[in-house]
Amino acid sequence: MVTCCGCLSWQFLSVAYRYEASAETLSQAIRAAASEEPDADGSVLFGHLQGTVVGLRYYTGVVNQGEMVGLVRQPQNPYDRNAVMVANIYGNQVGHIKRELAAAMAYIMDNNLAKVEGVVHTGTKNKFTMPVMLAFWGKEENRNVVIEHMARRGYKVNTGGSTTAGRHTTRCSHMSLFLQSVGTPLLPHQKQALSWMCAQENKSALPPFWEKRGELYYNSLTCFSAKEVPDRVRGGILADDMGLGKTLTTIALILTNFHKGKPLPVEKCVSVLLNVYFSITVCTVLSDLCSTIERCLFMSRRSKIYAVMLMIVHFLICAGVDSSIPESADDLSATATLIISPLSVLSNWLEQFEQHVRADVKLKVYLYYGSERNRSKTFLSSQDVVITTYNVLSADSGVSEHSPLHGINWLRVVLDEGHIIRNPNAQMSKAVLDLKAQRRWILSGTPIQNSVKDLWMLLAFLRLKPFDVREWWNRVIQRPVTQRDRAGLKNLQTLVKCITLRRTKSSEVNGRPVVSLPEKMVCVEQVELSQSEREEYELARNEGRNTIGRYVAEGTVLRNYADVLAILMRLRQHCCHPDLLAKISSDLGAAATPAQLREHLIEKLRLVLASGSDEECSVCLDSIHLPVITHCAHVYCRPCIAQVISTAQETARCPLCRSEIKTNELVEFPQEEMEKENHTNSEKWRTSSKVQALMGNLLRLRCEDSSIKCLVVSQFTRFLTILETPLREHGFSFVRLDGTMSQKRRTQVIQEFQSSAPNSPVIMLLSLKAGGVGLNLTAASHVFLMDPAWNPATEEQCIDRCHRLGQKRKVFVTKFIVKDSVEENMVKIQKQKQDLLEKAFGSTNTDRKASRIDDIKALMEL
DNA sequence: ACCGCCGGGTGCC
DNA sequence: ACCGCCGGGTGCC
Incomplete structure (x- = not known):
């Protein structure tokens, strides 16, 4: 058996045992454990039971007083298929659970009725056997089964109030933060991060919750101790x-912190110069030096000093390196x-x-x-x-x-x-x-x-x-x-x-903000529809209002909520441009045949996905992954709803409307549908009030300063297409970035747009969801949001693509909102939708889950 | 293990 | 004695 590490995980032992594997690695074992380990969420403590670990003399694993131990089933053990192995935290085997007790536990462990956890309080020095306090954790519904099963075999699970046996309090008193070894907070935030990263790589301090006790290293959370560091x-x-x-900080790290705190060797001439600059280092005030480094790193890339400065950076950092790092710990071949x-x-x-x-x-x-x-x-x-x-x-x-x-x-x-x-x-x-x-x-x-x-x-x-x-x-x-x-x-x-x-x-570093971004101005520009646009809009609105009114009267809003979204969608499209309205293939009324029903459901799914609402799954509350639609027309992630169905006792019900649902009735979006988005509109191009509003702004800006670059953002890629015509007409050079483009093409487009060359494009037509995070579009200083998004965070993210590090100009954001329209109400409707969801859930899961996440985030300052 | 258990040796006091 | 008792060998699962 070959291992890559000195220490074995106990999962490793168990995996190797079960599969007679020849070359399992530790990470493979961890992986296997990860996929098998059930979530600890929602477990309750059934009670405790004193048990015995036997066979100590055959194994090397030692345990400290109060230390947690792992219990691993060994169904393939040739002596007893009920065997339960006991291992310490490093995975060293300590012994086995006594046969009769193991026989009782095996059933519980194999059927996942409870998770059994061990802590050793006494007898750690024993030669042959030691007592172990077993704690049984599991789902409430399994409590009685477990207790009765153990009782039948003569083991009384102590459910009494005293829980001191299984718990232990945590000592953090000796926790020292690692940051202490790195000094200069005089530095700007990236330098601070670089120092921190170097310190993390070079430090010799023990990992969190470990402390040295005499000759041993001790983990205060698990009470495990080891001779080795x-x-x-x-x-x-x-x-x-x-x-x-x-x-950038990572690049600096790569350059400055090679082996033993020395920088990456890059060029010969640099090391020759090093000695000269060392003498300067010694007599230079640190802060001066840092600002010099700063300048070199970020501005002057012409001077050779830059490379030398990197050396000096390392020198500063090395000052914080603990010399007690054993040399052997560094693998110089890497x-x-x-x-x-x-x-x-x-x-x-x-x-x-x-x-x-x-x-x-x-x-x-x-x-x-x-x-x-x-x-x-x-x-x-x-x-x-x-x-x-x-x-x-x-x-x-x-x-x-x-x-x-x-x-x-x-x-x-x-x-x-x-x-x-x-x-x-x-x-x-x-x-x-x-x-x-x-x-x-x-x-x-x-x-x-x-x-x-x-x-x-x-x-x-x-x-x-x-x-x-x-x-x-x-x-x-x-x-x-x-x-x-x-x-x-x-x-x-x-x-x-x-x-x-x-x-x-x-965040601030020494009272100064971490980044000083130029100011950002956000303004809403109201757009008035023309008379004919208004007439068309009112027509669609009345129609929609009737439909929704009917659903409200029937109490079927949730059941038809794909339709509701579709109606709102059409209104939103009206606000942008009349040609955005797609012809709806059929009214979504009664379906005669299963094939028709399927067609309708796919149509609804398409509408929900295209509505740009960044639809979230009501089960996981995350954005939808692998969307499927139920026969009651609600959209979920496939894995989420599949789980709902499989865990249902008898008939599964839709979490949103309580209709009966079945796995074989879930409808997916057919692959070939993805392709046929090409409605080539042969009709003559026409303008709209919103187009006019945008063009007015663009033309005015060009007169003021022809070097200004703009982002024009919409959720509707077809709206972006419509906008191309007037842009061309007025001689604007522009590029377009949307989700359908290949990665190569995207990079190309971004490069073109970011270029400051005189004939580079001044406008980028950007689809709201394209690219995701990380895009750098700082060449633009004006952002036009053509239509409001359901989720304001999506808008913010988009604005941040140009309002970020590297932005030199003041950023102007213009949000176009059509007066007296659905756009004005979108935020409100979004909130109502959320309320409906909570009502459907009886505000239990949703609330608890959300507040729990908030708690953690707040506590961790995330 | 300063135990329990097993199985062989042994057999009144 | 087809027993009790003694003392040596032995010992996880």
């Missing part, structure tokens, strides 16, 4: 807000940094390397992407930086036994937008966990998207012992937090603080 977490989470320069990023921001990395690394600094950056990518391990590991995407990584790891990226010992692995890997079962996440690296980083503006659960994957990636193993995470953090245990929240907070740096746009 626990692995340091060399890395962390840089959770700065978008636009604060996570990319030299390359691997950056994994979503495809949409790949180009941004390349640009930033181009822009922020001096041209005569020879940094070897390789883009590992495309079918022609160089898969040679020798080649890849000789690079300074390799950039790739999550998809390429996971494709590589799936297809070939010898994924090149997995065969390299990386100096550093950086996950850009790291929250992407929050699902531990996803191929991508698994591929990321399998990477070998000395240091690990996660860059993410939003490390917690939905719940504390999201954090586990990140901690597992960082290999934060012992929380990279799901059981310890669940027992010590997740369950206490979901059950609103104060100590649990405090532990989580401490944990996150130790490995995360987070600043928002409004």
